[in-house]
Amino acid sequence: xxxxxxxxxxxxxxxxxxxxRTFSAPHLVNPSTRARVLEFAEQLGYxxxxxARALITGRTHNIGLIVADIANxxxxxxxxxxxxxxxxxxxxxxxxxxxxDPGVEEELVLALAKQVDGVxxxxxxMSNAQIEKLxxxxxxxxxxxxxxxxxxxxxxVAQGARLxxxxxxxxxxxxxxxxxxxxGSWNNREIRRSATLAARAAGNELTVLGPNPPTEESGAxxxxxxxxxxxxxxxxxxxxxxxxxxxxLNRLGITVPDQISVVxxxxxxxxxxxxxxxxxxxxxxxxxxxxxxxxxLQHGDDRRTTALVTLQTELIIRDSSGPCPK
Amino acid sequence: xxxxxxxxxxxxxxxxxxxxRTFSAPHLVNPSTRARVLEFAEQLGYxxxxxARALITGRTHNIGLIVADIANxxxxxxxxxxxxxxxxxxxxxxxxxxxxDPGVEEELVLALAKQVDGVxxxxxxMSNAQIEKLxxxxxxxxxxxxxxxxxxxxxxVAQGARLxxxxxxxxxxxxxxxxxxxxGSWNNREIRRSATLAARAAGNELTVLGPNPPTEESGAxxxxxxxxxxxxxxxxxxxxxxxxxxxxLNRLGITVPDQISVVxxxxxxxxxxxxxxxxxxxxxxxxxxxxxxxxxLQHGDDRRTTALVTLQTELIIRDSSGPCPK
DNA sequence: AGTTCGACTGCAAACGTTTGTAGCTTTGTG
DNA sequence: CACAAAGCTACAAACGTTTGCAGTCGAACT
Numbered sequence: 001x002x003x004x005x006x007x008x009x010x011x012x013x014x015x016x017x018x019x020x021r022t023f024s025a026p027h028l029v030n031p032s033t034r035a036r037v038l039e040f041a042e043q044l045g046y047x048x049x050x051x052a053r054a055l056i057t058g059r060t061h062n063i064g065l066i067v068a069d070i071a072n073x074x075x076x077x078x079x080x081x082x083x084x085x086x087x088x089x090x091x092x093x094x095x096x097x098x099x100x101d102p103g104v105e106e107e108l109v110l111a112l113a114k115q116v117d118g119v120x121x122x123x124x125x126m127s128n129a130q131i132e133k134l135x136x137x138x139x140x141x142x143x144x145x146x147x148x149x150x151x152x153x154x155x156x157v158a159q160g161a162r163l164x165x166x167x168x169x170x171x172x173x174x175x176x177x178x179x180x181x182x183x184g185s186w187n188n189r190e191i192r193r194s195a196t197l198a199a200r201a202a203g204n205e206l207t208v209l210g211p212n213p214p215t216e217e218s219g220a221x222x223x224x225x226x227x228x229x230x231x232x233x234x235x236x237x238x239x240x241x242x243x244x245x246x247x248x249l250n251r252l253g254i255t256v257p258d259q260i261s262v263v264x265x266x267x268x269x270x271x272x273x274x275x276x277x278x279x280x281x282x283x284x285x286x287x288x289x290x291x292x293x294x295x296x297l298q299h300g301d302d303r304r305t306t307a308l309v310t311l312q313t314e315l316i317i318r319d320s321s322g323p324c325p326k
Numbered sequence: 327x328x329x330x331x332x333x334x335x336x337x338x339x340x341x342x343x344x345x346x347r348t349f350s351a352p353h354l355v356n357p358s359t360r361a362r363v364l365e366f367a368e369q370l371g372y373x374x375x376x377x378a379r380a381l382i383t384g385r386t387h388n389i390g391l392i393v394a395d396i397a398n399x400x401x402x403x404x405x406x407x408x409x410x411x412x413x414x415x416x417x418x419x420x421x422x423x424x425x426x427d428p429g430v431e432e433e434l435v436l437a438l439a440k441q442v443d444g445v446x447x448x449x450x451x452m453s454n455a456q457i458e459k460l461x462x463x464x465x466x467x468x469x470x471x472x473x474x475x476x477x478x479x480x481x482x483v484a485q486g487a488r489l490x491x492x493x494x495x496x497x498x499x500x501x502x503x504x505x506x507x508x509x510g511s512w513n514n515r516e517i518r519r520s521a522t523l524a525a526r527a528a529g530n531e532l533t534v535l536g537p538n539p540p541t542e543e544s545g546a547x548x549x550x551x552x553x554x555x556x557x558x559x560x561x562x563x564x565x566x567x568x569x570x571x572x573x574x575l576n577r578l579g580i581t582v583p584d585q586i587s588v589v590x591x592x593x594x595x596x597x598x599x600x601x602x603x604x605x606x607x608x609x610x611x612x613x614x615x616x617x618x619x620x621x622x623l624q625h626g627d628d629r630r631t632t633a634l635v636t637l638q639t640e641l642i643i644r645d646s647s648g649p650c651p652k
Numbered sequence: 653a654g655t656t657c658g659a660c661t662g663c664a665a666a667c668g669t670t671t672g673t674a675g676c677t678t679t680g681t682g
Numbered sequence: 683c684a685c686a687a688a689g690c691t692a693c694a695a696a697c698g699t700t701t702g703c704a705g706t707c708g709a710a711c712t
């Protein structure tokens with residue numbers, strides 16, 4: 001029913017190849033012919049069938065975007081930025097949600113492989129070896145985790161964690177709890193490593209809790225474990241857990257920041273809206289989305305380029321962190 | 327490089343058509359042949375090329391999902407539910423963001439048309455006529471707005487608005503302001519209509535403000551217009567505007583709900599997290615996403631089925647609404 | 653024994669494009 | 683005026699599938 005290249009060719013009295021070139025290699029066709037073809041194409045509402053084109057060119061002009069949880073407020077800005085950036089380059093975006101399940105991740109990459117020119121793997125929970133293996137089937141760019149031999153864009157969350165610990169130290173806190181995130185997360189390990197280092201450098205005590213699912217409920221559920229550590233300040237794996245924790249603490253009659261300071265990570269839209277507003281480490285998620293798309297489209301075919309883009313993070317001081325109670 | 331159906335055929339010593347049937351019509355091939363083919367296919371890592379398949383069958387097993395703004399917290403739960411539901415039925419989902427621009431909407435539907443079996447159009451800003459026209463190119467299901475002659479899933483936001491007005495009336499409020507949303511929004515008109523009716527029935531005064539962009543900033547910016555109306559309670563187009571408004575009021579030294587009550591719509595994840603927590607009308611977004619996918623896949627080909635699914639809404643009373651100050 | 657049937661498999665055309673090659677004009681050059 | 687070059691267009695094969703049709707073969711029926 002929809003017009004094909006053949007319809008356009010017939011109507012405008014030229015061969016299909018001429019119509020094809022009118023769109024994909026304009027300089028090879030006589031301007032007047034081209035004008036005529038374009039006119040008829042317009043009139044018939046012709047649009048090239050990208051799937052058919054992909055079949056022969058091998059380029060689909062689609063990309064895949066795989067995230068752990070669309071509803072986690074960390075991701076929407078990244079998705080939005082990536083989609084918009086990709087569309088500006090005439091690419092469409094498949095979005096899929098793994099529910100934090102590594103098995104689903106793998107299946108998804110494989111299922112998408114033939115339909116896309118590459119996949120953005122955001123915060124994957126798979127092993128490096130698995131990712132490495134998948135990258136033989138389809139170009140990958142990893143976000144939020146470096147994988148040896150693969151292009152990746154990461155945010156310097158170690159620096160952020162250090163800044164957070166230093167901030168808390170300056171406020172007089174001597175014992176900090178680290179509310180850990182999910183097991184497979186590279187960010188989680190990185191935060192832990194860096195916070196440990198920073199705490200040691202400041203002569204502080206650091207108690208690590210976790211691993212935990214990176215959700216609000218999980219943060220709330222950890223409120224009493226946090227209390228039991230005796231820490232006066234908490235650095236949480238992400239904003240979601242931080243606000244959950246604050247809620248949980250409130251329910252136990254503890255107020256933030258008067259009795260305990262809480263610092264989040266990600267600076268999601270949330271953090272400005274909660275009361276108290278959340279001190280947090282800002283990660284440039286939109287920029288990460290754009291950078292990842294760029295990397296994917298840049299090295300079109302020469303995969304296994306091992307570029308690594310690192311984006312800086314920043315500590316945003318708001319109301320959930322305050323002086324250590326005595 | 328990746329294995330094709332021909333590779334599998336060669337290796338397992340059968341014709342390509344047999345391999346094809348092994349996957350798409352198993353009952354037509356001898357179980358033992360089938361087993362052998364499957365084994366070799368597995369071994370070669372063969373996966374049918376869906377684009378090639380689509381070319382001949384006309385079914386892509388993809389759907390498009392077009393929303394106004396991915397970062398608006400209303401949408402992620404809908405996207406997540408729709409994607410997960412679709413994938414359960416072996417469909418992949420293109421997600422695209424229009425930035426509230428009707429022109430982009432149209433372009434996007436057209437661009438996606440050949441690559442999908444149908445498009446979910448969420449909260450479109452286009453005219454009915456435009457939507458109607460697009461539906462001739464590709465099956466559409468509209469979400470959050472009824473369009474004559476097209477399948478749609480809507481949420482009964484009129485009922486929600488009525489409940490909200492009644493709730494405020496019971497709290498003693500006699501003058502309510504309606505903080506309107508974007509121009510093209512059907513929901514906006516519906517809310518307005520229903521709130522007006524309910525206010526009249528209760529003998530209340532209702533002042534309508536707007537149209538406004540449906541964002542937090544826009545809500546905040548309207549704080550003084552709201553004050554000038556002299557209303558003691560506000561019903562906002564959505565949660566985002568409601569929390570923005572509360573912020574704006576706070577900045578003017580007005581407290582919620584003591585001096586003014588504020589009610590939102592959508593019950594986004596936000597509304598539980600702000601202080602005060604937000605009284606709001608809950609819209610079942612995840613259910614809407616699933617229902618829309620079902621409708622799209624159900625009437626596969628017989629478009630122009632004019633089914634309309636209406637989902638109920640519910641008033642969630644939290645802390646941002648209180649008794650009318652005297 | 654001949655026929656019919658069913659189960660299975662192969663053949664080849666088709667889906668809507670792109671692209672290398674070859675052919676035809678026209679123009680420029682010596 | 684002949685010839686080459688340049689500019690343009692047509693032809694046809696290819697991409698990886700599906701699918702209607704026809705063919706083969708053995709079993710079951712008459």
